[in-house]
Amino acid sequence: MRKLKWQWGVAALLFVGALVAVFVLAGPESQVGRPNPRQGPPGTGPLTLVAMGDSTVSGEGAGAYTAETNGTNGNWCHRSPNAFVNLTKLTGIDARINLACSGAPAAQVGLGDVKQWTEPSQSAQLAALLKDHRVTAVVVAVGANDDPHFSALVNGCFKAWFSASGPPCSEAIRRSWQSTVDAMVPKVVNALGDIKKVLADAGYVPSDYQLVLQSYAAPIGPGIPENLRTLNGCPFRVEDLAWVSQDAVKSLATGLKLAAKQAGARFLDLSRSGGGHEACSGGADMGREWFTRLTLQLQDLKDLERAPHAVQESFHPNAAGHVQMARCLSEFLGTPDGNAACLTGADGNLHPAPEVTAN
Template identity: 65%
Template sequence: MRRFRWWIGAGALLFVTVLVAVLVLTWGPGTPPAKRQGPPGTGPLTIVSLGDSTLSGEGAGDYTADTSGANGDWCHRSPNATVFETDVPGIAAKVNFACSGAPSAQVALGDVRQYTEPSQAGQLAGLVKTHRVAIVVVALGANDDPHFSQLINDCFQAWFIAGSPPCSTTVESAWTTRVNSMVPKVTAALGDVKKVLAQAGYETGDYQLVLQSYAAPIGPDVPPNLQNLNGCPFRTEDLNWVRDDGVRVLSAGLARAASQAGARFLDLSRAGAGHEACSGGADASKEWFSRLTLRLNDLSDVNRASHSLQESFHPNANGHAQIGRCLTEFLATSLPTSACLSGADGNLHSTVSIASPG
């Protein structure tokens, strides 16, 4: 029995000796295992944006011909969109798949289309065959249960129709419930983005996944002479509610979705403070959001008339540039969350977020 135990001990010692020798030969003395050099595959290092109008470039103008009504595609992608305003070292390509009005289901994998376009996660799956995706920035959720664009339209109607109650009084009681119903849809869409990358051989450390929230496009600092069809036709109580309550609750819901999906979160809920539509009065150049915008030429075309107001109350080219600046700063950090706030220089900067995902 003693001899048998001796052989077991000797065998174990021999195994350990061989294993150490193999590791030394593989790694070398004091050398750790080689780390992955970023995203797998071939092609340029790339940043990609997915989502809705906030990232497509709605409001920024100069839309690409193929997304400005051609064959029913109204995604309104602009070369002035946020993703093109980022400046991340090493990034050689910038790709925008975001589509105006897109719900979470169209960003996710599946058969849901937005303005004729298929799944954005599916488009990402095609992109990783020729690009090394290092960053995916997503903005979505407002077109799910919250129906934020419809809310803005309801607020306009409340101003227009004499005697009707403020839009905020009709929506505020159900707003939190609507946002809560949105959260799992956004989480699922982010999960599909991660699934696409995992199936392409990506590990979580190979890329950054960022979910950003929404800035309030309107606020109460509107001169009386612009609180009408000349710019921002909304009641003051509704302007206050959108800025102080609506966007804040929406952002908190998106923070929860990002946390549940394992994504980083960029809070834009206060990004537009002082630069909302019409806040500049006679000098609209100070504003980061479009005012009520009507494309008169589109009214003569039955296929375009229903989209003649589509640009209204979205980040304009200045707004996209500012958000791109803040996003760039956030991407350079390892913070899980951050907020875009105006700095002393008047520009947006990434700062530690005080928003809670809880």
Template identity: 65%
Template sequence: MARSRWWLGAFALVGVALLVGVFVLIGQDRTPPDRPGPPGRGPLTVVTIGDSTLSGEGAGDYTADTNGKDGNWCHRSPNAAVNKIELPGVTKAVNLACSGAPAGQIGLGTVKQWTEPSQAQQLATLVKDHRVTAIVVAVGANDDPHFSRLISECFTSWFMDDGNPCSEKIKDDWQSRIDAMVPKVVSALRDIKKVLRTAGYSAEDYQLVLQSYAAPISPDIPEDLRNLNGCPFRTDDLRWVKETGAADLTEGLRSAAEQADVRFLDLSRSGEGHEACSGGADPSTEWFTRFTVEWNDLTDADRFSHAIQESFHPNAEGHAQLARCLSEFLGTSERSAACLKGEDGNLHAAPSVLAQNDR
């Protein structure tokens, strides 16, 4: 969610279950046994598709080819969740996600994001020499919700003493934006399934998971950090993001997952207690970036507009926590779950009803 570089959009996550077969020899039949799991050749692979929530925006150390080279600002990071997912038999992780990607670029078609073509089409190329067993998708926040514009409105609201909370304006058509987003997400998910079906995959050969977004900011932050040193938003707006915005967006994406017949991972409450600025003077406990400025980029005309792109996205620890939850979810057959903090302080995959009932 590069251009949208926003909290809501920003985050957060989804996962899939690994299916492993066994070689079977029947009697004296010398026919080569079926390959376990997905068809084809190559390493057993987990793939992420989507926007900044999965590309690694905010996690730093972006690959050179996605950090502005020739106009590519996908910001893929080696610290992204896909590189930390642990699944039996999986030896390869591939990150196709691109910051700012809309549903149109994730599905089949001609839409590009930061010079890159369709992610579904990239997947079609990947399955020629990789056996894809799990795909995690994050999509929707860069479509009708238009977080890039909303974050600007909320910043302006904070900056102007006489301004109204931006959430007051967002409320007017927030649900209609989500409703308009849902069919676009469904279409993108169906395109991903079409690519795998064309490659000879059956529904039992892989798992496809749609994840929702975390609320990376909270009203429960120190007053002295509600500024350019941390989280420059009005308290009313911070509360709306956490209590309403992320929850409503999650329900829209849950509907999309059901319509597309894929698994669903609820991230709406995954950042609780670890939001940006929640640590006060000690940001080490936070799983999301604060308002972040790459000062050197301000002196480069080609990089100037991307100087605050990392703001309010999961940091490296946030991605590690997401990967922990994804790994657990992918190891189950549950159709849906929620990433919630456990007694050990880490994220775990819990029955999604827990998150819904505790709102």
């Protein structure tokens, strides 16, 4: 009898010990060993979409720039209320924040001491934002101002138009273009890595947010009426227009897609999004165009500090272009997996076409 009582006592102790182990390991909120799912991003504040990067994101070319980014105290980031981030629609979003700055290189988007038009690191700005915002998506466009120096490329082609006896700009640029794109890739990867670090340091896990890297659209193309290949519109040689739209922008997109893959980000390809809507492609009907033509702010020429920025918004997406980019991005963010390309649909608007991969 004593032996039987001893065995029951041991069994009871083992049972109690097992229960204690279950509660210690699983925690009081666990149900049958299954943790409760996270209810979105951590922290407090409004659910927020954040845009980071350079002029494509800031809204350069879309006009109505905020006063503090339109030359005040040397800040020329040119953030516009017409920028696509302010127009993007995503279920549950309460706030949209634009941290992008015109001309920004990857190093200023990432962490560090690099400034752009007086503004510090965009990733550091993101870290501050996370204190009172819950970020559900971060959209980035960066890289063109690094080794490819895309704006300098456009300027070089502009100069080549003046010298009819000299070679087209693309003749020299194409020789090193791929190497400049290759050199850009790790810089973009580092910037995306810094963004992910900032989010992780704030308690985010990858499932809490979407990180999207997008490429660039070609602002100019070969289908320009001859009377607009002048200072009144788009002063470029035909062969240079073709190279920029058919080769340069596509190679840049391929490099950025690689950067997105290496950084663990989604990729949205805009390299073919502007076809038929480039600057000057509308001829007499500028309303068909999604990019600015050569734009000179005459009033800026009267001010020595503003004069160097008088043509800054030329050959960037205009307000109509940002509407189209916002439409495509909204639909893309609504499908949380995979990559896509923004292409013109049957309705004449941009929509994301999912990437097709071979089995």
